Amino acid sequence: MRNVLFIGAGSMAEAIIAGITSSGAMEPASVYVMNKSDRARLDELRDNYGITPVKSGDPEISQAELAVFATKPKDARQAMAQVAKQLDPSAAVLSVMAGIPISLFEETLGRRPVARSMPNTSATIGLAATGVAMNDAVRDNVRETILSLLGSVGLVKEVEEDELHLITALAGSGPAYVYYFAEALEEAAITSGLCGTDARDLIIQVLEGAAAMLKRRTSEPSELRKHVTSPGGTTAAGIRALDDAGFHRAVASCIRAAENRSRELATGQ
Numbered sequence: 001m002r003n004v005l006f007i008g009a010g011s012m013a014e015a016i017i018a019g020i021t022s023s024g025a026m027e028p029a030s031v032y033v034m035n036k037s038d039r040a041r042l043d044e045l046r047d048n049y050g051i052t053p054v055k056s057g058d059p060e061i062s063q064a065e066l067a068v069f070a071t072k073p074k075d076a077r078q079a080m081a082q083v084a085k086q087l088d089p090s091a092a093v094l095s096v097m098a099g100i101p102i103s104l105f106e107e108t109l110g111r112r113p114v115a116r117s118m119p120n121t122s123a124t125i126g127l128a129a130t131g132v133a134m135n136d137a138v139r140d141n142v143r144e145t146i147l148s149l150l151g152s153v154g155l156v157k158e159v160e161e162d163e164l165h166l167i168t169a170l171a172g173s174g175p176a177y178v179y180y181f182a183e184a185l186e187e188a189a190i191t192s193g194l195c196g197t198d199a200r201d202l203i204i205q206v207l208e209g210a211a212a213m214l215k216r217r218t219s220e221p222s223e224l225r226k227h228v229t230s231p232g233g234t235t236a237a238g239i240r241a242l243d244d245a246g247f248h249r250a251v252a253s254c255i256r257a258a259e260n261r262s263r264e265l266a267t268g269q
């Protein structure tokens with residue numbers, strides 16, 4: 001892929017730009033970025049990553065082989081309209097927007113290869129967990145390019161388009177749940193008397209250690225939990241308190257609410 005155009009220059013665009021430029025998947029100068037109006041933001045991305053800011057009407061738009069749509073879902077139609085006349089008919093589309101269906105790109109930008117993905121902000125450090133669905137105009141070479149581009153910023157699973165709602169709830173939003181859990185742990189630790197720095201350092205190490213243990217895949221999560229839980233001990237008391245507070249129910253509601261919201265976004269709500 002020679003030239004990639006990002007339409008939208010917010011946190012998700014930056015996470016992917018950081019990932020693909022630092023991994024060497026793309027030459028920074030071949031990465032073009034446009035937004036709605038925030039020129040200072042484009043300059044910041046240029047200074048940090050060496051990418052090329054562009055605006056509507058610039059010739060780079062018609063040179064793009066891949067257009068990455070990364071605006072908020074509510075701005076999707078306007079963003080498509082902004083480049084529709086200039087995009088080359090053979091340019092492929094990669095969307096990272098929650099809820100926006102492949103069919104909307106086909107209707108607005110004409111029949112062309114479209115991949116709809118759901119990465120997450122851990123793309124910044126090459127650790128995204130991404131789901132992607134593609135239309136049948138995507139040929140093998142474009143599929144490989146898209147999978148390798150997304151693969152350069154983390155793990156990628158090719159899925160059916162309808163599954164992306166659940167993947168958005170689980171993996172797109174997922175880092176926020178972990179940060180929220182970290183916030184809650186830190187608040188509890190500080191309230192109970194630990195200093196902020198110690199609490200933060202210990203929590204980060206707990207999360208990193210537990211993720212690394214899970215990643216070895218030598219034991220099920222429930223087995224790993226049992227190894228920590230001595231009968232009549234502290235962990236059992238803590239888990240009982242989580243269960244009494246409806247932990248499983250809360251997590252299930254969280255995923256269901258996020259999945260439902262993704263389905264609503266697909267209908268323009």
Ligand SMILES: NC(=O)C1=CN([C@@H]2O[C@H](COP(=O)(O)OP(=O)(O)OC[C@H]3O[C@@H](n4cnc5c(N)ncnc54)[C@H](OP(=O)(O)O)[C@@H]3O)[C@@H](O)[C@H]2O)C=CC1
Pocket residue numbers: 007008009010011012013034035036037038039041070071072073075078079082096097098118119120121172173
């Ligand atoms: N944040 C996350 O964790 C994740 C987000 N996503 C998806 O990524 C998308 C972007 O989210 P996020 O990066 O957080 O959003 P941000 O609000 O950070 O960024 C949105 C960007 O879109 C630009 N924009 C708005 N309208 C237009 C337009 N008409 N033409 C060109 N650019 C436009 C904005 O420009 P300006 O500032 O000039 O208005 C801004 O650069 C969303 O659809 C979200 O669902 C997916 C996975 C994870």
Ligand SMILES: O=C(O)[C@@H]1CCC=N1
Pocket residue numbers: 098168172173
């Ligand atoms: O909250 C959102 O809508 C976006 C999609 C997944 C993560 N952030």
